[in-house]
Amino acid sequence: MSESHRRLVGKIEELLRAGIEVGPDLLGYIDATFSNPSVKDLEGIVADESDPEREGLLELIFFPDEPMQQKLEELLPEAGGLGQGDVDAVAAALSARCIHTALVFSDWRDRLWLDFPPPLVTTFLQRLNLTRRIEPRLAMAISTHVAPAGRMAVRVKLRNTHQHMGGGKVLFLCDFLSKLGGDDQLLACLEFTLTVLEDIEDDADVYAVLMDRRRIGWQLLQKSAQFEEKLKRDNIETLMLRGERVPHVSREELLKTIAFIERISLAVFGRLDPLDSDLLKSADVAFRSDADLSEIIRRMQ
Numbered sequence: 001m002s003e004s005h006r007r008l009v010g011k012i013e014e015l016l017r018a019g020i021e022v023g024p025d026l027l028g029y030i031d032a033t034f035s036n037p038s039v040k041d042l043e044g045i046v047a048d049e050s051d052p053e054r055e056g057l058l059e060l061i062f063f064p065d066e067p068m069q070q071k072l073e074e075l076l077p078e079a080g081g082l083g084q085g086d087v088d089a090v091a092a093a094l095s096a097r098c099i100h101t102a103l104v105f106s107d108w109r110d111r112l113w114l115d116f117p118p119p120l121v122t123t124f125l126q127r128l129n130l131t132r133r134i135e136p137r138l139a140m141a142i143s144t145h146v147a148p149a150g151r152m153a154v155r156v157k158l159r160n161t162h163q164h165m166g167g168g169k170v171l172f173l174c175d176f177l178s179k180l181g182g183d184d185q186l187l188a189c190l191e192f193t194l195t196v197l198e199d200i201e202d203d204a205d206v207y208a209v210l211m212d213r214r215r216i217g218w219q220l221l222q223k224s225a226q227f228e229e230k231l232k233r234d235n236i237e238t239l240m241l242r243g244e245r246v247p248h249v250s251r252e253e254l255l256k257t258i259a260f261i262e263r264i265s266l267a268v269f270g271r272l273d274p275l276d277s278d279l280l281k282s283a284d285v286a287f288r289s290d291a292d293l294s295e296i297i298r299r300m301q
Helices: 003-017 024-034 039-047 054-061 066-073 084-095 118-127 136-145 148-159 167-180 186-198 206-233 236-241 251-268 277-283 293-300
Strands: 100-104 112-115
Touching: 003 066, 003 084, 003 100, 024 039, 024 054, 039 054, 039 112, 054 118, 066 148, 084 118, 136 148, 136 167, 148 186, 167 186, 167 251, 186 206, 186 251, 206 251
Parallel strands: none
Antiparallel strands: 100 112
């Protein structure tokens, strides 16, 4: 085993032995699936190989989150990823070790002590996306424009993308990082941007896509506001009898989407398309490129 492999195996073991904190999603799953179990109840589930819920629970427990990935990212190649042979070597080394860890709850429950099951090692490593490569131009943009404290987080988000980024998307992301690398909303904007890029073709006009989503968002906000005005005059049953459709949209999510789009577009492209005056009038707000996201949402509520 190479020295780089040994360092990666050692770091994974170190992180697991330090304990796995139970986040909101995992806690919600545990309490909903097992009816707010005690640590003793969970010990019984983990020990019972015939329990149909056991495998799913263990997979969620040993699902590496982004903070863990960021601590491991420092040991990975700055550009590119590991080869499958490297990952196989790491998997073999981890499987040969008896790694004892603990599930750390933030509520009334004590720690749940358990072993890292060798059958889950391969799945665990796959979810780290170790073979996913970071395009050299993006690696250079990160090292050039992103503050050292945020570089690993940006690299992890890029490594976690589900779709290959072609030349057009890579160039856009390089521009994005050069303009927003020092922004305090960098990670949130990057996460939003990556979801947009995964939905479009590589040669798509990113600015046009963003403006289209912004326009649709404003229209949905207007429809939601119009429906709320109607509710002041009639109850929901009356409106439904008239054939009115209840808008199933989250106002907060729409506002966040619009705020992200405007922040990104102004930073990268330096412009925004004008919106229909009726939409602007109904919203009664103007966005600024340097406006804080929480302030935008507060003013729009």
